[in-house]
Amino acid sequence: MTESPQLMWANFFEFSYNNYSEKTPHWFNYHNNQHLSYSPTLRWDQALWEDLTRQMAAAGCNTILLHLGDAIRYESHPEIAVDGAWSPLELKGEIQRLKTLGIDLYPMLNFSTAHDLWLGDYHRMVSTAKYYEVCADLIAEVVEIFDRPKYFSLGYDEETAQHQRWYDYSVVRHRDLWWDDFIWFNDQVEQYGCRNWIWSDKIWEHNDEFLARMPRTVLQSNWYYPDNFDLDVDLAAAIERGIDLREPEPGLEREQTTPLRAFLELERGEFDQVPAGSIDVAASNFVGNVRFARQHIPRQRTFGFMQTYWRPVIEEFREFHESGVRAFAEGVAAWKE
Numbered sequence: 001m002t003e004s005p006q007l008m009w010a011n012f013f014e015f016s017y018n019n020y021s022e023k024t025p026h027w028f029n030y031h032n033n034q035h036l037s038y039s040p041t042l043r044w045d046q047a048l049w050e051d052l053t054r055q056m057a058a059a060g061c062n063t064i065l066l067h068l069g070d071a072i073r074y075e076s077h078p079e080i081a082v083d084g085a086w087s088p089l090e091l092k093g094e095i096q097r098l099k100t101l102g103i104d105l106y107p108m109l110n111f112s113t114a115h116d117l118w119l120g121d122y123h124r125m126v127s128t129a130k131y132y133e134v135c136a137d138l139i140a141e142v143v144e145i146f147d148r149p150k151y152f153s154l155g156y157d158e159e160t161a162q163h164q165r166w167y168d169y170s171v172v173r174h175r176d177l178w179w180d181d182f183i184w185f186n187d188q189v190e191q192y193g194c195r196n197w198i199w200s201d202k203i204w205e206h207n208d209e210f211l212a213r214m215p216r217t218v219l220q221s222n223w224y225y226p227d228n229f230d231l232d233v234d235l236a237a238a239i240e241r242g243i244d245l246r247e248p249e250p251g252l253e254r255e256q257t258t259p260l261r262a263f264l265e266l267e268r269g270e271f272d273q274v275p276a277g278s279i280d281v282a283a284s285n286f287v288g289n290v291r292f293a294r295q296h297i298p299r300q301r302t303f304g305f306m307q308t309y310w311r312p313v314i315e316e317f318r319e320f321h322e323s324g325v326r327a328f329a330e331g332v333a334a335w336k337e
Helices: 046-059 088-100 117-124 129-145 175-190 207-213 231-240 262-268 285-296 315-335
Strands: 008-014 063-067 104-108 151-155 195-199 219-221 276-278 304-308
Touching: 008 315, 046 315, 063 151, 063 304, 088 104, 088 129, 117 129, 129 151, 129 175, 151 175, 175 195, 207 262, 262 285, 276 285, 285 304, 285 315, 304 315
Parallel strands: 008 063, 008 304, 063 104, 104 151, 151 195, 195 219, 276 304
Antiparallel strands: none
16 A cells, blocks of 8 residues: 555444344343443433543544444434434534534444444345345445545454353454455445545454454454553463464464564555554553554554453543543654654
8 A cells, every 4th residue: 555644543333333133131240331321312422522622632632533333313223213213414514513523524334234233224245136136235325425435444353252252142254255245345435435444353353364364454453451561471372372473384374463463464465554552451451552563564664553341421420531641642752652
């Protein structure tokens, strides 16, 4: 790819938060977060959001990636919307408000089967003619709302049986079907002049296949949330888990890599990257990602960094979100060290 533009200092949020299980089993208590189950009502506090965006702007944020999901009352498919969903006009107003803060807002519609609950009934129609029709309609409408954005994320993370083990309804595309659908979605975005931006965790279990088949036009956000950035420690942990990181025999593919070493594999494949960290696991993670990338990813393929939160934007999680913004500011400062 060409030389990278000004760094994107990005934050990622989910709008409606309907991206996980239709209902949360009584035994499931991930980070004490019972909001992972479906809600027919929008979970969003605009006053908190405006506070957070002002804090993010002050911390150096110039980009927000927002998973829209069913929080928009799409004109093409209003049946998807939850109660309280925004109109396209309201979303356009938010795009402009953020511009006054110096922040570009980019859309995500996550079409991973692990995170497509927002599609309503259509999430049970994956890879059918109706599914493609609806998804194409939604992408086209979002492109229009955002006036052909430079970036459009398709998400596409965690489509594994393991990640859906506590769902009531789970679907996993494998082999050529996964790739055929992915390329179809990528073409839908690129036909409008937008650049697809995805989560990169597919590479963890399909390393060489990913390097061979993933279009180089796709912007990659490998996500890594722990606080260890020592490659030797990572290697030792991989060996304990039975992950073989040695060069395979001639003619064989290297199937697995670790989430940390995936940054190196993506660089080996000459992909442009926006490394993604999170406040979700370790407060020091985001600044660690920034320092690791400075050492291991050339500037021309470093397109930015992204902080993630994985909680709904509601008052219950104000301190959690604000602590993430503070950690984000530390990462911005570390880049200038």
